[in-house]
Amino acid sequence: MALLRYKNDKYLKQEESRQELGFGKQVGEAQRLVNRDGSFNVKRVGSSILDRINIYHELITCTWPQFFMIVVVYFMVVNLLFAGLYNVIGMEHLQGADMSTPTMRFMDAFFFSAQTLTTVGYGRIAPTGLLMSTVASLESLLGLMGFAIATGLLYGRFSRPIAHILYSDKAVVAPYLDMTGLMFRIVNARDNQIIDLSVEVNLSMLQKDEHGRKTRSYNRLHLERSQVNFFPGSWTIVHPITDESPLFGMSQEELLEKHAEFLILIKGTEDTFNQTVHSRSSYHAEEVIFGQKFVSMFGEIDSSGHVVLDLSKLSETNPVPLASELFPEE
CATH class of the missing domain: 1.10.287.70 (Helix Hairpins)
Structure with a gap:
């Protein structure tokens, strides 16, 4: 059996430079990669019962x-x-x-x-x-x-230390500085402290390759701030939609057409046990709202001098007009 002769490294370089999160390129169009609770939509078949039992x-x-x-x-x-x-x-x-x-x-x-x-x-x-x-x-x-x-x-x-982090029900596209940004909000639901918290957001979309086949592409999104030392309150994570962003010029209809999904990985240190904890979630294109902005979760300082953080407002938003080069005013 003859082996294929090596010709050039164009395809090899493409594969080596392609970002991969572990899901592969051949994924169904309507399939969600990560559920809101952080679980993966992967079903293993073909293995023995003993291998599956844990x-x-x-x-x-x-x-x-x-x-x-x-x-x-x-x-x-x-x-x-x-x-x-x-x-x-x-x-x-x-x-x-x-x-x-x-x-x-x-x-x-x-x-x-x-x-x-x-x-x-x-x-x-x-x-x-x-x-x-x-x-x-x-x-x-x-x-x-x-x-x-x-x-x-x-x-x-x-x-067992667990990062009980709550995510807003929706992600929003709202004005940010002199542009627009993709935003979602998180909060620590428990009194324990998580320090050195870092977040990574990747965008998964269906793209057509040079042969017309649909494959998944992955892009890591640049964040306004990807790490904080302390996490006592809420944190609105922002991806500025600049001209270098893969979201630049895209509407919600295009996100839906490409089955876009924003994959989130959060990592921090739980200070009680001094162990690393993780939290995963995702937002599908259907869960991204354009022209909404999160309301503040902070209330007035109470009589004991504590800042009041209202967790019931985690997903509460108000409509806001979008005005930028991406979404100009009419």
């Missing part, structure tokens, strides 16, 4: 209601299984159990299982015989291991 990651990243529901379901299922096993072995081997009715026998077996699993052991019911004692011992071992894992997961969830 129980620790799922239990650490799931919501608190889901985590507690999993713990309760695990507790109930294990006790029901062992209660059934005790009934199969024979309730006469559980000294002190109520044998009056089948329901009472099962209930006593269930609560004995719960006491054995948690190693509480009130003492009213005790196993007799080798088989029953062996099963009860195995359940107590399972309980020690299970609750040790649950405790570790609980600690991991509490100790």
Whole structure:
């Protein structure tokens, strides 16, 4: 099999200079790359079930209601299984159990299982015989291991630093200095402090190559300010639309036609644990409003001398006329 002969490095240089965020060029037109919650629209197929299973990651990243529901379901299922096993072995081997009715026998077996699993052991019911004692011992071992894992997961969830940054519902194109700018706003929703906060915004659009095929292009947008040392209040992130901006001369209809998406990556240091935290989000062209400007979130200083920051105004905007070389007054 003959290999292609090297001719020139034009295409090689194009590929090396092309900005790539990791999504590739061949992406569906209507597909959103990053959801508002920061998750990616990628579905992996073709791998084995064992490769896809990551129980620790799922239990650490799931919501608190889901985590507690999993713990309760695990507790109930294990006790029901062992209660059934005790009934199969024979309730006469559980000294002190109520044998009056089948329901009472099962209930006593269930609560004995719960006491054995948690190693509480009130003492009213005790196993007799080798088989029953062996099963009860195995359940107590399972309980020690299970609750040790649950405790570790609980600690991991509490100790895991998270950047709980809120994004405005929309991005806006509004007057900025003597031009226009693309803007969106963020705020730290918690009382913990994030320092050395940096932001990166990339624009993804569909472009036609020299062969007429649609591929995605990526451009990093220059920001008015890409880093702040402290983040106690809100931060309006601005991309000035100069003649060097890929947005220069583009209307909202053109952004929609090109399926434009603004990909945001925020990185900072959470000072409580002194660890780096990240936050991701995006704005699709449908979520960019022209001729709106964010209202101030700051209120009057209260009686204790604190500046009031109203988080309910994070996405609140007012209409504003656009007047610049890009959008001249009529």
